[in-house]
Structures are given as structure tokens and as C-alpha cells.
Amino acid sequence: DIVMTQSPDSLAVSLGERATINCKSSQSVLYSSNNKNYLAWYQQKPGQPPKLLIYWASTRESGVPDRFSGSGSGTDFTLTISSLQAEDVAVYYCQQYYSTRPFTFGPGTKVDIK
């Protein structure tokens, strides 16, 4: 299995400030034939299902605010919220889809308001 880890476990950021979440995979999720990173980010607000934010490590899903951005390649990835809003309080998960045996998620990072 590809093991996904995230750091920190939780963070508290002031409104309008930057939040940065890191995700690391136990092996590269970069597919050399198309130069794409098979990495997605999801946002889960309390009592709601996860919502797709970013795929291919850096492509925002339609309708996702541009304050959310993804970066990284290979085994190390970052989700950045450039200016935290109150509605961004949630748990954020990374997920690799490079290997389907099995798909795996990171443990999640909880983002709160300071």
C-alpha cells in the first residue's frame, strides 16, 4: 500500500492569514508517462461528506475558490489556503490514486480559527 501522511495534525490560523498543510506519500505518485501527480485534496466540514478541492496535485475543481492551491510533486505535496475564511474550518485529506490496490487517504489535518 502507498501510505499517506499529513502534517500537522491540526493548526489554528487567524482569519485572513495563510494556512499550509503538508502531505507525503511513501512512494512517488508521479506517473512518468504523462508527468502527472496522482494526488487529490478533499475538504470535509463537520457533518458533511468530503468535497473534492484539487486533483492532479494542483488543478482546482470547478467552483473552488482560488485561495485554495495545491503544489508539489513525487512524494511531497502542499495544500495552501492563502487567506483563511471562517467557512474554511474543516478537516483536509490528501488521497493518492496512483495505485488502486488500494486507494489510500492521509489521516487528515484539522484547520481551525485562531
Added chain:
Amino acid sequence: QVQLQESGPGLVKPSETLSLTCTVSGGSISSYYWSWIRQPPGKGLEWIGYIYYSGSTNYNPSLKSRVTISLDTSKNQFSLKLSSVTAADTAVYYCASGRIDYGGNSLYFQHWGQGTLVTVSS
């Protein structure tokens, strides 16, 4: 916009079989693959398995011996059966649609149902 809705019993006895159905609307069932994912209370996400329109399936090896996912295209539904359940199977169960690339490979989960809590208890 694809919409998904899970349905099924909220309480299952230990050693019995958990059965859930996901009803799909607003999208072609042949354009995605269809997956089940679960989340124990207060914990993270675990992928259970998926099925393609062709009927091809892929299961998490950790659950493979107990899982069956099937598809009913006439009803736009897909289903999950998990046998021999224990308290460890208590979770919110989500159905989700997954994008497929041009080569037919399974990608990220694009749409999710609201989830249904299944409790395993006698």
C-alpha cells in the same frame, strides 16, 4: 451534476451482512466508476472498493474477503454488501463517483453522497 444518495439499515447485528444501496441521478452511469468509502466515527477515510459500468470490480485487500459491490444499470443504482460484520465496521458509509481517464483508469472521487451511519450492535 451527479447526485448520490445512500440507503439501507442503520443498525446491523454482529456476524450479519451489511447491505447498502446508492442511487445515482443527474449523470451517466457509464461515465464514472462507482465507489464505496467509509469513515468510523471521529476517524479518517477508508476506501472499500469500486465497480465499473462493465461490472469490473476492485476491492481493498483488507476487506476483500467480505465485500461485494454490484451494479444495477436499469435502476441507476449500485450496492455494497459487507459480510460477517463486527463493531469495527461501525462507520458512516459514503458512495462516490470517480472520474475515469481516456485510458479507462480510475482517478479521484468527484461526487459524494451525504453518507449513512451504520452501527453494528446486538
